[in-house]
Every structure is written in C-alpha cells, then in structure tokens.
Amino acid sequence: MPPPFPITDEEVERLRADTPGTANVLHFNNAGAGLMPRAVLDAVKEQLDLEARIGGYEASARSAAALRRPYDAIADYLNCDPTGIAVVENATVAWNQAFFAVLDTMKAGDRILTAEAEYASNFLSYLKAKEDRGVIVDVVPSNDHGELDVDALRSMIDDRVRLIAVTHVPTNGGLVNPAEAVGKVAREAGITYLLDACQSAGQRALDVRKIGCDFLSATGRKYLRGPRGTGFLYASPRALERYRPPTIDLHAAKWEGPERYRWAEGAARFENWENYEAGKIGLGVSVDYMLDVGIDRIETRVEALAALLRERLESLPGFSVHDLGRTRCGIVTFSHPRLDAVDVQDRLRARAVNVSTSSAASTRIDMTKRGLPTLVRASVHYYNTGEEIDRFTAAVEQLNP
Numbered sequence: 001m002p003p004p005f006p007i008t009d010e011e012v013e014r015l016r017a018d019t020p021g022t023a024n025v026l027h028f029n030n031a032g033a034g035l036m037p038r039a040v041l042d043a044v045k046e047q048l049d050l051e052a053r054i055g056g057y058e059a060s061a062r063s064a065a066a067l068r069r070p071y072d073a074i075a076d077y078l079n080c081d082p083t084g085i086a087v088v089e090n091a092t093v094a095w096n097q098a099f100f101a102v103l104d105t106m107k108a109g110d111r112i113l114t115a116e117a118e119y120a121s122n123f124l125s126y127l128k129a130k131e132d133r134g135v136i137v138d139v140v141p142s143n144d145h146g147e148l149d150v151d152a153l154r155s156m157i158d159d160r161v162r163l164i165a166v167t168h169v170p171t172n173g174g175l176v177n178p179a180e181a182v183g184k185v186a187r188e189a190g191i192t193y194l195l196d197a198c199q200s201a202g203q204r205a206l207d208v209r210k211i212g213c214d215f216l217s218a219t220g221r222k223y224l225r226g227p228r229g230t231g232f233l234y235a236s237p238r239a240l241e242r243y244r245p246p247t248i249d250l251h252a253a254k255w256e257g258p259e260r261y262r263w264a265e266g267a268a269r270f271e272n273w274e275n276y277e278a279g280k281i282g283l284g285v286s287v288d289y290m291l292d293v294g295i296d297r298i299e300t301r302v303e304a305l306a307a308l309l310r311e312r313l314e315s316l317p318g319f320s321v322h323d324l325g326r327t328r329c330g331i332v333t334f335s336h337p338r339l340d341a342v343d344v345q346d347r348l349r350a351r352a353v354n355v356s357t358s359s360a361a362s363t364r365i366d367m368t369k370r371g372l373p374t375l376v377r378a379s380v381h382y383y384n385t386g387e388e389i390d391r392f393t394a395a396v397e398q399l400n401p
C-alpha cells in the first residue's frame with residue numbers, strides 16, 4: 001500500500017479553525033480528552049436544545065437517524081457489521097461488559113493472560129476475579145522493546161487459558177502493543193481475545209478482522225474527539241454466540257412471557273435502556289469527522305509529531321523520555337529534572353498549556369518494573385503543530401522550582 005498522503009499545513013489550519021479550543025489552549029492532553037471539533041459540539045448542543053424544547057423522548061424520535069449513525073460510523077472504522085457495536089457510557093463499562101461476560105463462563109483454575117502495560121481498572125477486575133472465582137491471572141512478559149512478547153505469550157498457552165486480555169496503547173506512554181500478532185495466537189489456540197483500545201481509538205487504524213479480537217472496547221472523549229460520557233464495545237459474531245452479558249434490562253432483552261426472555265439481537269444486548277443521547281449523536285459526528293480526515297493520515301501525522309516532541313525533550317539537559325516500543329504513538333511521557341510531574345502539570349496549566357500525569361497506580365506492573373516516578377504525559381493529535389511543540393519545549397525548559 002502507498003503511504004497515505006500527508007495532512008497539509010493548510011488542512012491543519014482548517015482543522016484548527018474547526019476546533020474552538022485551539023484558540024485558547026496549547027492542548028497536549030488528547031489522551032485525557034481531545035478537543036471537540038465544532039461539528040461535534042454543535043450536534044450535542046442541538047440535541048440538548050431539542051430535548052429542552054420538545055421533550056426528551058420526542059427529541060429522540062425526531063433524531064432517530066442521528067442516533068443510528070454512531071453504529072454505522074464505528075463499524076466503518078473497525079471494518080465490522082454495525083450489529084457488532086454497543087454504544088455505552090465509557091470504555092470502562094464497555095470493557096467490564098465483555099470481561100464479566102467471559103468471566104461468567106470461567107471456573108477456579110482457569111487462566112487469564114494479560115500484558116505488563118495493562119490498565120489499572122482492568123487489573124482491578126482481574127484481582128476481584130481471582131478473589132471471587134479463584135481464576136489465575138498471568139502477566140505475559142515484555143520483550144526488550146517493552147512490547148508484549150508474542151513468543152512468550154505463545155509459550156504460556158495451555159488448555160486452562162480462557163481469555164487473553166491486552167491493552168493496545170497503555171495509559172502511560174507511547175507503546176503500541178502488537179495487537180494483530182496477539183490475535184493470531186488467540187485465533188490459533190481458539191482463545192477469546194479482549195482488546196482495550198481506549199487509547200488507540202482515533203489515533204490509529206483499528207481493523208477488527210485483521211486484529212482478530214472477539215471484543216474491543218474504546219472511549220469517545222480521547223483521540224476520537226467525541227463528547228465525554230461516551231464509549232463503545234465491539235463484539236464479534238463468535239463472541240455474541242458464545243457469551244451472555246453479565247447484566248440485563250428491558251433494552252438488552254425482551255421479557256416475552258412471565259418466565260421467558262430473549263436477548264436483543266447483536267451487541268445491543270450489552271447496552272442498557274437510558275443513555276446520553278446528545279453525547280451518542282456527538283460520538284457519531286466525531287467518528288465521521290475522523291473518517292473524513294482519514295485514520296491512516298491521522299496515524300502518520302500523530303506519530304511524526306510525537307517523534308518530534310520526544311526528540312526535542314530528549315535534547316533538553318536532564319529531561320528523560322520514557323516511552324517504550326518500536327512503534328510509538330501520540331503519547332509522550334517524560335520526567336523533568338527539577339520538578340515533579342504534578343507540579344509541571346499545574347504550572348503549565350497556569351500558562352494555558354494542557355498535559356496530564358501518569359502515576360504508578362494507573363499501570364502498576366509496568367511502572368514498578370521500571371521504577372518510574374509519576375510522569376508528565378503530553379499527548380499530541382493531528383491538529384497540533386510543530387510551532388506548538390517548539391512553544392511547549394521552551395515552556396517546560398523554563399520551569400524552575
């Protein structure tokens with residue numbers, strides 16, 4: 001395949017003009033929450049206005065097409081059928097729905113394999129599962145590059161492994177775990193594969209057929225630039241056949257007789273009745289916006305901007321960059337020679353420069369192994385610019401106790 005044609009400077013100007021927040025802040029916190037494009041913001045506000053004007057349920061009926069759109073748009077992005085998509089509150093709910101569905105089929109002694117870069121909330125669920133069910137949780141070691149070691153994963157497979165659950169891009173750095181290679185191992189062994197794509201959705205191409213996952217969870221507000229309080233779950237046809245959601249309500253299933261119910265068709269069974277419809281509409285608009293820009297072009301530009309930022313930070317005396325992996329995405333983590341990370345974040349915020357921090361509690365296995373303190377996390381998106389990277393580098397260099 002030829003490389004995607006780059007996003008030009010003129011386009012970046014247009015994309016920034018489309019993004020109200022870029023006039024106010026230097027935003028390197030896209031892994032926290034991306035700045036919404038105006039079209040997303042307008043869609044959310046319009047739906048809220050409509051609800052206020054004519055009533056919530058009536059607004060829902062009038063906006064039926066816009067409420068369908070996120071399913072089709074996300075399916076276009078992931079290369080799957082829209083019936084495989086559930087739209088939910090956030091990535092945590094999406095992941096929990098999948099994980100606890102699989103856990104319901106597991107017994108004491110069954111194994112879950114995960115990665116060193118696993119996200120805290122997921123690992124907390126493993127700990128609870130160990131406590132409640134006596135399942136075994138094994139962490140696949142990373143290779144010398146810091147990526148999940150696919151050969152080690154293969155060697156750890158036995159007939160007790162019921163689930164491989166891996167974070168694609170961790171919360172604490174630019175690492176991209178080899179999602180497709182993991183999928184190949186899972187497929188060959190016939191093991192269920194749950195991919196947490198919360199940090200990769202919107203900055204990287206995600207093709208569930210290529211990845212070979214049974215479930216994929218993601219959030220709306222980060223690299224997808226959607227509204228807060230939105231997320232989604234992909235469930236493969238195989239997963240839909242094999243697993244039942246851990247919870248039920250009258251949206252997820254139909255009460256057909258006093259003693260009888262039937263699950264909703266497709267991944268809708270992982271949803272529940274009430275939801276943030278304005279946000280859901282906004283999510284559809286944000287995914288369409290991403291598809292219009294082109295995810296391959298986004299991936300290329302985000303990687304290039306992040307590489308430039310790493311290079312600049314590494315050239316500053318005493319600064320260290322901590323991102324792992326051969327392929328590195330838009331998340332850049334570093335430590336400052338004179339200030340702790342929270343201090344850096346606070347001082348930058350006072351100058352309208354947005355970053356966040358990553359502490360050991362968010363990815364404990366990896367952070368403890370590397371002995372890292374809380375890190376500054378600067379996450380770039382395609383609407384950021386080289387000029388912002390220059391300004392950012394100068395700003396962090398000037399910070400003193």
Ligand SMILES: Cc1ncc(COP(=O)(O)O)c(C=O)c1O
Nearest residue numbers: 090091092119167170171198219
């Ligand atoms: C890797 C990863 N998974 C899941 C989540 C949870 O996402 P949400 O806050 O949308 O539930 C996060 C949030 O930062 C994350 O970094």
